[in-house]
Amino acid sequence: MSKRGIRYMAGLISLLMMTGMLAACGNGGSGDTGGASGTNLTLLTDNSQDAVNVADALKAAYEKKNPGVTVEVETRPGGSEGDNLVKTRLATGDMTDVFFYNSGSLMTVLSPEANMEDLTGEAFQANISDDFKSTVSMNGKVYGAPVGATMSGGWFYNKKIYKDLGLSVPKTWDELMANNEKIKAAGITPVIGTMKDSWTAQVILLADQYNVAQAAPNFAKDFTAHQATFAGTPAALRSFEKLQQVFDKGYWNKDFLAATYDNGIKMLAEGKGAQYPMLSFALPVIQQNFPDQVDNIGFFAQPGDSADKNGLTVWMPGAAYVYKNGSNVEAAKKFVAFIASKEGAAAIATVSTPTGPYPVKDAQMPDNIPSAVKDMLPYFDQNKTSLALEFVSPIKGPGLPQIAVEVGAGIKKAPEGAASYDQDVEKQAKQMGLEGW
């Protein structure tokens, strides 16, 4: 009898130990820090230096304006590791009150309806550019507010090299190639390639969107509906051809497959390379690491085939979202309204060089903007901008960085590269359950 009882006890204890272990695992995440008085908001941002600076500046400005409210900044990794973390925290109901995340196609994957508070009716939306709103909307509802300035994709160039060689800013692709030839003849690397960080190889493809949209206005829509492909649309294939041409002509630096993004910025600032196709988020980095060189760096949009159709491809900044199932939804909304206001933009400008104009209508540009940003403003003033493809179509194939490297390094020709990208996007479209795929 008692022997039997002991045996059951032993079994029970081992089971209890097991559940205890599992429970301990479950609690390992975030500790609840309920403030004794006032409201305590949590904010999640990625851990790049610039993002952390921005979050801290917003926190400081908001706490100063609203005594009694505290904001606690948490950080997460960037890139796809960060994507997974955000998805996991949303799926497990463990998200912060406010979180910063990409706008555009990446945002739509987070199931906004289930996870994000609808901000369509908030008063601050009247002050936000429609272009931005379109990138954080799904099924007619707006879910986000802009954090910071717009970005542009195009070519940074070293003004001193341009001046020394008597070059002028190219308005067509042929002019750009002619410039490259002269730079190469002068013994300087014409185009900086940094394909060890494969994402940088995509820029020539992505920054060509303005030209694609000019030549084939319906491309984004047809592409999303599976009625147009990169390989089958000459205007879109042209982007791949441009990338291939830079390789064919030998315009990259010698170590373009081993160089990193940081190397690229250094080469540009130090004049070892004349031009760097890049997004303007490189500007704060140049400002920080090479403050005396920043006014020596200019910027132009990636040119198309005709000089009178020369315009800029624009990226919208990341957005602040309110977690729908958070405990402080109302307070979080007020914080987000502040982030998307003139004051919020001003707070961000104190720590981060603007990478372009703000999508907040009444926001002021600081006085000392770098010359590369000044080069961007005319495109905006003349309304010669177009949103990058990832903001007008939800489909972005995950293999584009590698495919761009293949084309840019001569492993594949442009038509092959375009065809393999068409195949790559199919996975994405199927995963999202889009119609027509």
Added chain:
Amino acid sequence: MNRVFRRTYSYWFLMPAAVIYFVIFLLPTVMSFFFSFTRWTLADWEFIGLDNFVMFFQEQSLRIGFQNTLIYAVVTCGLKVILGLLLGVLLTSRLRTRNYLRSVIFFPTLISTIAVGIAFSMMMHPTQGIINTALGWAGLPGLDWLGDTRVALLSIALVDVWKGVGFATVIYISGILSIPPDYYEALQIDGGGAWHKFWNIIVPLSRPATNSVIILSFIGGLRSFDLVWAMTQGGPGFTTDVIASIIYKQYQGGFYGLATAGNVILFVIVTVLAFPLYRYLNKREVDL
């Protein structure tokens, strides 16, 4: 009978280990077979039959991935066997610095693979890396170790061998030391030389060690991921992608179902290749 039963430990004592094994090993394995037939996110799933497998086999980098995985496994496995055996012989001989050398050879095994990968990718930099600089001093032309599509995979394999050969050597050392000294005495009486000692005694009699090294490093090679990821992330383009890195990229892209299917395929491949190899090697061992 009853006494025996009473004295034996209760099966309940098996529970903690069994529950852990079931929850974190068996259950996920079985579940992954199921989820490979679905398109799932963390929130929900949808059954789509064999679509994932079809799509995975259509994956453009997959053919390269298969080829690379096999090349990688065979090259690393082969070199580890040859170098491990030679180093094992060297380090069981009467060498004065034997213990020091044993530590030196084994040391890389202890370093984190990611650290090794990052360090070597810096050393293999085509213009600033120490390897090409040293080759330059010797008047030799350097290679773009990780950028040249023809050599990138082999460069990674060599680093893998550098890192893993210490482990193979240790297995060989214990194998060689367990050879009974009678054989060596017999050899002396018959008047054999050093070559005979190596070829006719050490090589055949350390077969159990050889088998362990082959199996371990072959399976390790098939599953290789961390070093490839740290050094090239499968690049340039897709040229150094192995099956595991392709699977990882599908996870990154958010294609969980597709990635699960990839893992099931990898599981089947490892089993199909490793199990017969194991059987074959063991049979040879018995025949001996």
